[in-house]
Amino acid sequence: MLLFMGTVGSSWSVRANSIYRDSMNFSTAREAIAFLDSVKKLEPNKLWPNVDPDLFLQNLRHFAIKPLNFYEGKATNFCSYSALTYIPLQYDPLGFSKFMITLYKTGRARMGKVEFHPGEAVRNEAGLLRYKGALDISPAGQMWFLCLASYFKGYLNFFNRHYNKGDENTLWASTNFAKFNRMLRKLFYLKTRARGSDLIRPWIQDDYTFLKDKIKDHIVFLYLNNRLLYKKKHVVTRLGIPTHYVLLMDLFQSEDGTINIVYWDYGRKTLQQLDAKFLHKIIYGITFCQFRKK
Amino acid sequence: MRTGFCYIVLLIPVFWLGSCSYSKKFTNTYYQENDSLFQSIKGRYKELYQEHPFSVAIKDKAFRRIGFEILTDSIKYVYNFDIGEQRLADTLTKYKFNVRGITTLLSDMQQLHCTWITNLDYYENGQAKYLVFVSIRHKKLKAFLRKEKYFTLAFFDRPRNYDIKGRLLDNQDGKSLQKINGGLFFKINDRVCYSLSANFR
Numbered sequence: 472m473l474l475f476m477g478t479v480g481s482s483w484s485v486r487a488n489s490i491y492r493d494s495m496n497f498s499t500a501r502e503a504i505a506f507l508d509s510v511k512k513l514e515p516n517k518l519w520p521n522v523d524p525d526l527f528l529q530n531l532r533h534f535a536i537k538p539l540n541f542y543e544g545k546a547t548n549f550c551s552y553s554a555l556t557y558i559p560l561q562y563d564p565l566g567f568s569k570f571m572i573t574l575y576k577t578g579r580a581r582m583g584k585v586e587f588h589p590g591e592a593v594r595n596e597a598g599l600l601r602y603k604g605a606l607d608i609s610p611a612g613q614m615w616f617l618c619l620a621s622y623f624k625g626y627l628n629f630f631n632r633h634y635n636k637g638d639e640n641t642l643w644a645s646t647n648f649a650k651f652n653r654m655l656r657k658l659f660y661l662k663t664r665a666r667g668s669d670l671i672r673p674w675i676q677d678d679y680t681f682l683k684d685k686i687k688d689h690i691v692f693l694y695l696n697n698r699l700l701y702k703k704k705h706v707v708t709r710l711g712i713p714t715h716y717v718l719l720m721d722l723f724q725s726e727d728g729t730i731n732i733v734y735w736d737y738g739r740k741t742l743q744q745l746d747a748k749f750l751h752k753i754i755y756g757i758t759f760c761q762f763r764k765k
Numbered sequence: 766m767r768t769g770f771c772y773i774v775l776l777i778p779v780f781w782l783g784s785c786s787y788s789k790k791f792t793n794t795y796y797q798e799n800d801s802l803f804q805s806i807k808g809r810y811k812e813l814y815q816e817h818p819f820s821v822a823i824k825d826k827a828f829r830r831i832g833f834e835i836l837t838d839s840i841k842y843v844y845n846f847d848i849g850e851q852r853l854a855d856t857l858t859k860y861k862f863n864v865r866g867i868t869t870l871l872s873d874m875q876q877l878h879c880t881w882i883t884n885l886d887y888y889e890n891g892q893a894k895y896l897v898f899v900s901i902r903h904k905k906l907k908a909f910l911r912k913e914k915y916f917t918l919a920f921f922d923r924p925r926n927y928d929i930k931g932r933l934l935d936n937q938d939g940k941s942l943q944k945i946n947g948g949l950f951f952k953i954n955d956r957v958c959y960s961l962s963a964n965f966r
Contacts, residue, residue: 546947
């Protein structure tokens with residue numbers, strides 16, 4: 472719970488325990504499951520008319536047990552929200568479960584410095600998103616994504632600030648780099664630093680060495696040009712624009728000099744082989760975070 | 766001067782109509798002409814996928830460069846090869862794929878101008894179901910003043926319902942239009958439907 476810094480009053484004491492000192496984990500999956508078992512059953516809630524309470528609880532259990540299966544859905548702009556969700560799911564599944572249960576029961580809940588109180592349009596839509604793959608059967612995931620997208624706004628959301636049906640894959644849900652970093656700072660008790668921007672690549676001479684150094688003791692997110700990483704057209708892209716966020720999980724070099732990056736997105740880890748030039752070309756932003764000591 | 770202007774005014778709608786018509790001609794005939802090979806590719810892909818899940822993208826205009834995605838429970842491996850390259854055979858052997866089966870599949874994909882084949886999941890009444898998704902890149906899908914389109918096919922295991930305009934319907938409620946990869950699909954037959962998409966995957 473400490474991770475969310477103030478979600479619950481007892482959070483501060485957790486930081487003093489040995490789990491935090493040893494491994495940065497504020498709670499475990501077992502604690503989250505024990506908590507969800509104690510909830511037993513949720514009644515349907517008019518605040519979330521399309522969220523099936525049984526499926527919602529089942530989703531939370533699944534998030535706690537298999538955090539890396541957390542899925543942002545096909546054809547959505549939820550990749551940034553999904554990437555940062557790695558932090559609560561991995562380091563504080565109990566805190567995340569409590570937050571979600573509170574949000575379901577009361578329609579409002581606090582995480583970090585943010586008091587989420589989603590509007591009616593968002594509450595009515597949670598549970599109704601379809602044709603998004605496994606996100607179709609994840610009302611909890613839908614609630615979380617819609618709440619984040621409706622609360623946090625950046626300049627990309629300027630012309631579409633209010634949710635309308637289908638906005639999950641429009642500019643309403645988009646995330647520029649500054650907004651992504653702001654979300655991390657406001658939601659979690661992290662020391663967050665970033666290099667790069669929405670249009671200009673970071674001025675780093677050797678991306679591989681830089682990332683290799685950061686990944687030792689940081690959680691590292693990359694802001695990438697997805698048109699090159701997941702090629703979907705055969706046209707040569709002249710204008711490079713980053714559109715995708717991933718969590719960097721590992722990085723190593725093969726004997727022939729090829730760089731192997733392991734990143735997390737779309738509910739699984741991916742290992743992809745790239746050369747140094749290509750890696751430099753696709754990276755527009757690097758965010759690296761560390762848990763604060765105090 | 767005035768006559769020239771009239772010619773320009775007349776030619777604009779002619780070009781516009783020409784640029785619109787390519788897709789209909791192509792989609793009506795291409796699947797029918799290659800029906801058996803499409804069905805064969807789909808069947809063999811499903812068999813190979815059962816043994817070891819994978820997807821293939823063909824990434825270049827010459828249909829030589831492929832992106833081979835190997836799916837495991839915990840991680841997806843993405844490797845790039847040229848078709849016929851020894852590294853491809855070595856990798857397939859290492860991951861215990863049916864090398865001959867994959868090689869033949871790739872060759873047939875080249876023949877049909879397929880740029881992407883994968884097994885896509887979708888959900889009905891809370892249950893996961895799968896379809897084989899294939900994209901085709903063809904020179905006939907390029908037209909003057911139009912962006913390139915891909916002919917994408919969805920192969921279902923069971924017959925599907927369509928509305929009177931031939932659009933794929935959601936099996937769950939039987940009324941709403943089902944989207945695949947964010948696009949609407951149209952009937953070819955009761956188990957196969959198509960779309961024209963700006964992206965091949």
